[in-house]
Amino acid sequence: MSTAIDLRLGIDVGGTNTDAVVLDRADGLVAKAKRPTTADVSGGIAAAVDAVLSAPGVEPSRVTHVMLGTTHATNAVLERRGLERVAVVRIGRPSTTSVPPLMMWPDDLRVAVSAGEAVIGGGLEFDGREIVPLDGDELRRFLDPLAGSVDGVALTSVFTSVSAEHELAAEAIVREVMGDDIHVSLSHEIGSVGLLERENATVLNAALRAVAVEVAGALGTALASHGLEPATFFAQNDGTLMALDYAVSHPMLTIGSGPANSLRGAAYLTGLRDAMVADVGGTSTDVGVLANGFPRESSAAVEIGGIRTNFRMPDLVAIAVGGGSVISDDGVGPRSVGYRLPDEALVFGGATPTLTDAAVAAGRAEIGTAPPQAHHASLMAGLERADGMLADAVDRVKTARGDRPLVVVGGGSVLVPDRLPGVSEVIRPPHHDVANAIGAAIAAVSGQIDRIYHVGESGRDALLAQAREEARDEAVRAGADPERVEIVELEELPLAYLTTPSVRMRVKAAGPLLS
Amino acid sequence: MRHNAAMRIDVDTLPALARGCSVLGAGGGGDTYVSVLACTHAMRECGPVDLVDLDDLPDDGLIMSCGGIGAPTVSIEKLGSEREGEWLRESLEEVTGRPVVAVMAAEIGGGNGIHPISWAARMRLPFVDADAMGRAFPEVQQQTMEIAGIDPSPCAMTDERGNRVVIRTADGHWLERLARAAAVEFGGTASSAEYPMTAAQARGATVRGSVSHALRIGRALEAPDDPVRALGEAIGAVLLLHGKLTDVERRVAGGFVRGSATVEGLEGHRGRLLQLEIQNENLVALEDGRPRAMVPDIITVLDAETGHAIHTERLRYGQRVSVVAFPCDPVWRTEAGLALAGPGAFGYEFGYVPVEELSA
Secondary structure, three states, X not given: OOOOOOEEEEEEEOOOEEEEEEEOOOOOEEEEEEEEOOOOOHHHHHHHHHHHHOOOOOOHHHEEEEEEEEOXXXXXXXXXXXXXXXXXXXXXXXXXXXXXXXXXXXXXXXXXXXXXXXXXXXXXXXXXXXXXXXXXXXXXXXXXXXXXXXXXXXXEEOOOOOOOHHHHHHHHHHHHHHOOOOEEEEHHHOOOOOHHHHHHHHHHHHHOHXXXXXXXXXXXHHHHOOOOOOEEEEEOOOOOEEEHXXXXXXXXXXXXXXHHHHHHHHHHHHOOOOEEEEEEOOOOEEEEEEEOXXXXXXXXXXXXXXXXXXXXXXXXXXXXXXXXXXEEOOEEEEEEOHHHHHHHEHHHOXXXXXXXXXXXXXXXXXXXXXXXXXXXXXXXXHHHHHHHHHHHHHHHHOOOOOOEXXXXXXXXXXXXXXXXXXXXXEEOOOOHHHHHHHHHHXXXXXXXXXXXXXXXXXHHHHHHHHHHXXXXXXXXXXXXXXXXXXXXXXXXXXXXXXXXXXXXXXXXXXXXXXX | OOOOOOEEEOOXXXXXXXXXXXXXXXXXXXXXXXXXXXXXXXXXXXXXXXXXXXHHOOOOOEEEEEEEEEOHHHHOOOOOOOOHHHHHHHHHHHHHOOOEEEEEEOOOOHHHHOHHHHHHHHHOOOEXXXXXXXXXXXXXXXXXXXXXXXXXOOEEEXXXXXXXXXXXXXXXXXXXXXXXXXXXXXXXXXXXXXXXXXXXXXXXXXXXXXXXHHHHHHHHOOOOXXXXXXXXXXXXXXXXXXXXXXXXXXXXXXXXXXXXXXXXXXXXXXXXXXXXXXXXEEEEEEEOOEXXXXXXXXXXXXXXXXXXXXXXXXXXXXXXXXXXXEOXXXXXXXXXXXXXXXXXXXXXXXXXXXXXXXXX
């Protein structure tokens, strides 16, 4: 995409609100809008996009790039909504049969997603040899009765990080049997070493295809109504961008983009590179850490809807405290009125006491009309409880003793008191309410490799150079400026207990969009 | 001495057992996650497994002491089949001419402490409440049977395709060399059974009760308010340092991952530094250049919050950890034990000092 950058439109589709911002070439905020997320996604996107594009100072035809971040895929998995039927194929027999595919999936999710599972002959050794040759006939026999009744096929081959040859050969067979229109998810494009986690992520990816198409379609329609066809990107879990057409076939990579965007947005809004960040939404609050301007990543396996994956996600402590959290005699949350806040909260004339009402009663915010005095005591008790949960979350993400600044962003940030234990200063940057959308708009483009290399005659330094080069190429292919791409992460993990030296390298390169 | 009344290992026992095996692994022995799933699958198909004491087995009954050998990174990608245990048994029975009466884990530490249970389930054989290390060690000959003078041969090896070899070697060191080379040809991991012995021999040549010991540790860490205190009460573990990992360095040398990790003290331990020396397992913990604990005693890095042991391959910058150490089985503190797996065996010049003395 060679369009010179002019205005950028950043959009964040959250569970409660859809936010949009327009940034100029110097990353200055030109316009922002916040609209309720709608059940069909498209209504919320259209409303937010319409609002910013009609704001003063915005000339819609100058919008050259659009970046969208969404938690839609995550929510679809959590709510088992809009998921497609997938034929699950693992290429690895006779290896791997000790743990069958989807073994630990919750029953309801497995029923919703899986049209059948097979472990077929094939897969590679860590050194690139075949475990056994790919058994194409076995694959055909499994697929034949499923043709016409599944939406997609997920293919996961052993040691695909060494070579994807068996996945690619199997894909050709899938297309032969099921036609060119079938969606095929290949594990080497989704996850890293760790068969079960990568397989889980690949199956979820195939199941989420329709959800991604829905969001992309809604965005396209909203933009088309303004006569726009800009270069379009989706935000990924690491806070960087991927091109729209790639995102549509790789929706799993958008999982976790919400928190990554809010952390990056907080860094941008405050200029801080090291701080704690609390993103307060309608239902929950995520507390994370900015380290050198990027989200600190979790080292633990990440579970999504009860399924273990090997994604790198921002290291967060999530608590069920948000603007819509319901206050009752039992305490506060986890129930939330969510996007119905404007109808149900006391300050808006509703009948449900929420944390937003408590914040107003405590004088932390001026919204609507003061809640009835009768509720005052229970509102204060709820707020005190929420403050305690927040202080605990802050303490848990902290890696050093001593007080540190806390940047507060998100629509529910009025809840956060000005003083918290362990916090040197509560910073509420201007435009904090649209930090996610800003985070999406300023994101860099990245490329990543995660492969096993054999340390042969060329030696380690040559391999390292090769791995860096490959990651850089990936980033440039995704749209990054070749002149400004940097290696942002490099991890080298030698394989133990082998007499032939092999090393697993994870390299990520990122750079700003080519302008 | 009877160590344990008859009990069963079922699907619900596995998570606690896995936690305990990880703590005993001293950072090694492989990840337990895949092994727990393999056992769960085997038990769903074949039922739970009886845990037996060696005293309850016939004197001349053949014990199959076994586990996986190879690269942990390979074993989370190329998982095993369901049949390796059977093939190992067939090979052993063929060359010894005697039936196997029970399965034993050669190494209680990490996934190797769990995985053989899946084989026992599939063969419907009991599982022995003992192992040959009481922890995890990097090399095949670092087993208590070596100290007891039991022949490591014949050693049976197999892969997931049913390729099988039987190795007879001059001694344990040769077995380590040849078995390691075979594992690479098998694809980076293999299953092996070595030091075949009778129940009568095993009674004096193993770490008795180590499975129930692991289970006790795992239960102590079920939902602890204070994991370090729970481990202190359960097994006499001492806290070396509570802090944050600030440096992790790894390199390959002679087929092993060697490296070091630095833990910077937090809270009450602020201002202190602990250096961990690693060869697949945590070997030595140094503070101000002086050892605080050393192999063969067990040094384990715990996640400060959950109390779960962190494998050496999963140590990462920024993790908040509590480093604990506790005594190894007494057999490793004998002259023969130290020659095989003491600091000298890993190339250190200093002599062994028990962790209790170092922290006294």
